[in-house]
Amino acid sequence: MTDTIPTTGTRTGYLDRHGVEHPFGDAEAERQVRSDDRAHVFHSWSAQAKIDPLPIAAGEGSTFWDYEGNAYLDFSSQLVNLNLGHQHPDLVAAIQQQAGRLATVQPSMANDVRGELARRIAEVAPGTLNKVFFTNGGADANEYAVRLARRVTGRRKVLSMYRSYHGGTSTAIALTGDPRRWANEPSDPSVAHFFGPYPYRSAFHSTSPEEETQRALEHLENVIVLEGAGTIAALIAETVVGTNGVLVPPPGYLAGVRELCDRYGIVYIADEVMVGFGRVGEWFAVDAFDVVPDLITFAKGVNSGYVPLGGVVISDAIAAQFDDVAFQGGLTYSGHPLACAAGVATFDVFDRDGILDRVRDLGSRVVEPELRSWLERHPSLGEVRGRGLFWALELVRDRETREPLVPFNAAGPDAAPMAEVAAACKAAGVWPFTHFNRVHVAPPLVIGEDELRRGLAAIDAALDVADRYARA
Structure with a gap:
């Protein structure tokens, strides 16, 4: 050394x-x-x-x-x-206290810290995203977001960017655009990739951020049309592309993505596994770009990974479709009390320490x-x-x-x-x-x-x- x-x-x-x-x-x-x-x-x-x-x-x-x-x-x-x-002493103490009073409970039962964390996430989520499905991490959050989108639209196909990473499980690695996908193919064949904006290395020969937005959105709409809009359940995008470049979307791009999804009946999934919970100075990074997705996936910063935790924040419109029809999905450790206790403590620290x-x-x-x-x-x-x-x-x-x-x-x-x-x-x-x-x-x-x-x-x-x- x-x-x-x-x-x-x-x-x-x-x-x-x-x-x-x-x-x-x-x-x-x-x-x-x-x-x-x-x-x-x-x-x-x-x-x-x-x-x-x-x-x-x-x-x-x-x-x-x-x-x-x-x-x-x-x-x-x-x-x-x-x-x-x-x-962090507050997170460690929260886990220790929770372990001392109720170390675990199955997800079909109600639990105070799980419910409180879900409420506090909903309170800071944009628009009418008011329900939370908890997972064990980011990859399965993206898996379940796609499953929700497919179920409510009756469609199968999902669009994602080439410069992206969405996780290592079967659908998540198919969604991933970076080279980690290659060795795992074929995986989910109903994923199609597109070029997102990257002004420094523009695939569209743009000369300004505004031109990059315009041309990237034109490209995306062409992909939607050529893939068949009626076959596409969802579009998933990291709000700020993480491992593949810290690519901050140029002005108007995410608003344009939202408009295209609305026009063609596509569920917009914002992957905030890496950039949610303060990384860019917002609870959720979409707040910096004034857009409201249909689903937000999260993990990592929700409790700093002290105990594995992730989830999907779900809009009222999508959640309502399962009021009388069972959602076919679940995890033994969904909303684990030790993980949620650290999540609640995270909110307390964020609020107290600004x-x-x-x-x-x-x-x-x-x-x-x-x-x-x-x-x-x-x-x-x-x-x-x-x-x-x-x-x-x-x-x-x-x-x-x-x-x-x-x-x-x-x-x-x-x-x-x-x-x-x-x-x-x-x-x-x-x-x-x-x-x-x-x-x-x-x-x-x-x-x-x-x-x-x-x-x-x-x-x-x-x-x-x-x-x-x-x-x-």
Whole structure:
């Protein structure tokens, strides 16, 4: 392990699973974790023999530590889910209290924290989205949203963007546009993909955001007509595309999507698994674009993933269709009390600590001006885009041609430049989120301003590595 990673002066050790305090530097404990992991854990999205997962000993706030005591600022919020940071005392206490009084109950029974969380989600959801179906995470939230849409429309087909990720289960991976879909095909054959807006790399040769909106909507309507509007149950879109680029929709695009769905009788599903619950400074990101979908899917930030939880927020019009007809779906752990208790505590923290205002402030006052200033210094930086505490740095070899720093879906030696950028961030004590030719900025929403500036400074320095590959 590199010795350039700064260590913290506020933590000297960690608790093991028995609650016993150990100092950092316990080589035997780290060896056991590595041994068990390598012998018995089968990791997602990985060639098992080619990975070496970092053993993590502790986490607190915006920081986590390995067993050697190296501290990392978590600039990826793990998988963009840890909105309230590691070991938030209010969330931990809520789970402990709930476990002490009622650890679990089946979903067909009423439960106080499940009902309260559903009510509070409905209170902040837009329009008449007043019912919540709870799932175990984001993938099955999208699965059930599609099932609802198919049931109420009597249609089968679903449209989704090429640049998207909607989950790893059967329908969700079919909805996904990015390369993780390829190895899982054929899956659901009734999914069709389309190009969403991406002004920096426009598929429509647009020269302005407004032109991108117009041409992207014309393209979408052509896809609807050619696929057969009467065959399409739903259109699903990440309100702000997450892993595939932090693509903020240009002005008017989502309103145009809403209008097309209304015109052709298509259910509009907003996938807010990654961007809901404060990530862009709104309870739900659709609020920033003044649109009301028919269904919203969520997970991650609803309780920072402390206990797995997701769900679908359902409009009154769709929910009413199941008043006298049974909905054929369910999950043993739907609305698990421990998960919902952490969700209720999340609402309390957001309200008490002004999290939404805080995210808007830090995003506009600190992150955006800092990132945009880098465009003047780093020839490898092609574009900066984002909102709140969710940003992408698109890295290029040539600003004129916009050639990516690494090829699309690069692996092995082709991906080396991005691997070097990520390594430079980690050596400076910042754990980054990288995907293809991008570095994403997605720290916990509770990050301190000094921590935020320190993390940004580390990424700024790491871009010097990318600059070596850029043609001035």
